[in-house]
Amino acid sequence: MYAIVVRYVAVLQALWLPGSQTEVAVVTADFVKVYNLSVDAISPQYYFLLPTGKIRDATFVMSDSERHLVLMASSGYIYTQVMDTSSSAQHGPFYITNILEMKHADVKVGILSILYLLVAYILLLSVLTSLIRWQ
Numbered sequence: 001m002y003a004i005v006v007r008y009v010a011v012l013q014a015l016w017l018p019g020s021q022t023e024v025a026v027v028t029a030d031f032v033k034v035y036n037l038s039v040d041a042i043s044p045q046y047y048f049l050l051p052t053g054k055i056r057d058a059t060f061v062m063s064d065s066e067r068h069l070v071l072m073a074s075s076g077y078i079y080t081q082v083m084d085t086s087s088s089a090q091h092g093p094f095y096i097t098n099i100l101e102m103k104h105a106d107v108k109v110g111i112l113s114i115l116y117l118l119v120a121y122i123l124l125l126s127v128l129t130s131l132i133r134w135q
Contacts, residue, residue, distance in 0.1 A: 012055065018062050029054040031093070032069060034083070047089040048081060048096055071096060 017023040022038040033044035053075040061068040067083040078100040
């Protein structure tokens with residue numbers, strides 16, 4: 001008798017990396033995998049995990065010399081990671097631990113979403129400044 005275990009993974013978003021026609025990221029609540037479809041469509045180039053909490057949103061920040069993954073976690077933290085050979089999937093999953101420090105008087109409740117605009121080089125944060133309770 002064989003037991004079949006099926007694990008469903010809900011994809012939060014699938015997005016092309018800015019400036020690339022071959023690199024796509026698959027974002028779930030548990031991980032982010034980045035594939036280069038011109039090299040290998042089965043094995044990811046990058047496999048990112050959070051040490052605690054779930055992933056709520058993700059975006060990629062590109063500069064002339066570096067690429068960064070920016071994640072919003074269920075804990076309220078924003079994590080960042082440079083995408084280079086040290087964080088590639090050739091060494092297995094990579095746990096992101098770099099936290100982006102953000103101090104702003106208007107952010108009292110939390111961050112709802114993040115987005116990077118490549119054309120303007122702006123990282124946008126959608127924030128919740130107050131919480132309304134319905135009774």
